[in-house]
Amino acid sequence: xxxxxxxxxxxxxxxxxxxxxxxxxxxxxxxxxxxxxxxxxxxxxxxxxxxxxxxxxxxxxxxxxxxxxxxxxxxxxxxxxxxxxxxxxxxxxxxxxxxxxxxxxxxxxxxx
Amino acid sequence: xxxxxxxxxxxxxxxxxxxxxxxxxxxxxxxxxxxxxxxxxxxxxxxxxxxxxxxxxxxxxxxxxxxxxxxxxxxxxxxxxxxxxxxxxxxxxxxxxxxxxxxxxxxxxxxxxxxxx
Numbered sequence: 306x307x308x309x310x311x312x313x314x315x316x317x318x319x320x321x322x323x324x325x326x327x328x329x330x331x332x333x334x335x336x337x338x339x340x341x342x343x344x345x346x347x348x349x350x351x352x353x354x355x356x357x358x359x360x361x362x363x364x365x366x367x368x369x370x371x372x373x374x375x376x377x378x379x380x381x382x383x384x385x386x387x388x389x390x391x392x393x394x395x396x397x398x399x400x401x402x403x404x405x406x407x408x409x410x411x412x413x414x415x416x417x
Numbered sequence: 418x419x420x421x422x423x424x425x426x427x428x429x430x431x432x433x434x435x436x437x438x439x440x441x442x443x444x445x446x447x448x449x450x451x452x453x454x455x456x457x458x459x460x461x462x463x464x465x466x467x468x469x470x471x472x473x474x475x476x477x478x479x480x481x482x483x484x485x486x487x488x489x490x491x492x493x494x495x496x497x498x499x500x501x502x503x504x505x506x507x508x509x510x511x512x513x514x515x516x517x518x519x520x521x522x523x524x525x526x527x528x529x530x531x532x533x534x
Contacts, residue, residue: 309459336519347507348460350522393459398519403448403467404475405523407460 307332309396311408319416321383326411328377328394337370337377338395342410348393352379384415419443423508423526430498430533438493438529440508448511449491450475450523451483453504460507466491498533505530 308331318324328337335356340348352361354370354377361368365388367380377394391412397405424439442449450465452475462475466485480502482494491510495502509523 314457338522340522340525347527348509348523348525350524353520353522355520395460395523403465403473404462405450405519406462406476407452409457409459 307334307396307399307404307406309394309406309408311392311394311411313411314409315412315414317414317416318381318384320385323383324381326379326381326392326394326413328379328396328408330375330377330396330406332375332396332399333372334375334396334399335370335372336397337368338405339368339377339379340393340395342391342393344391351392381413386415386417389413389415421508421510421524421526423506423529425529426527427530428532430495430531432498432500432533434498436495436498438495438506438508438531440491440493440526441489442491442508442510442524443489444510444512444524445488446510446512446524447488448523449485450509451481451491451493452507452509453477453502454507454528455504463493463506495531500533503531503533 310329337354339351352368357372359370391410394408421442447468451463452460464483466472506529508526511523
């Protein structure tokens with residue numbers, strides 16, 4: 306059974322600080338997605354990582370994928386209040402399936 | 418460009434009632450899916466479809482039916498609502514065919530907030 310674990314589940318950080326969210330998964334997959342969700346809203350795509358060693362950056366967010374370690378990271382640089390949201394990673398689909406599996410999410414709060 | 422449209426946005430049902438959550442996309446996407454979102458559990462896949470006439474079960478399919486008669490529409494039916502089905506339901510779609518669809522992110526609708534009493 307494919308499992309996706311994110312940590313931390315909750316993160317409160319000061320503006321200007323750096324931090325990393327981790328996404329570990331339990332089966333072979335070379336596709337990893339990061340989404341953002343604001344309270345009461347839909348999910349917005351941030352990054353699509355499609356191969357081992359893939360790195361993508363947008364503004365203060367940078368995502369990377371290590372398929373051998375089955376690990377993706379979302380690094381936040383110099384956090385600002387507008388980054389406060391819940392961040393989800395999703396894995397999938399393993400070969401032969403069409404099923405994406407989501408992590409439980411990391412709720413980020415950036416304090417002014 | 419409307420993207421993925423879900424209706425209704427909110428619904429309250431009584432136990433045992435049935436209803437259909439509607440999902441439509443105008444992007445000609447082959448892959449469509451339904452998720453439920455519960456606190457502390459992320460999103461869990463209910464059913465998905467890789468094209469008109471083709472559907473399959475996800476992680477938590479019990480109590481739900483789907484059909485895909487057109488590329489645009491992918492309705493989710495609750496057969497006999499139970500309190501455990503109280504949740505926020507999201508429909509999503511992505512472009513491409515075969516394995517190519519997973520090279521793209523999923524586009525999500527705004528969700529349907531469903532309460533079952």
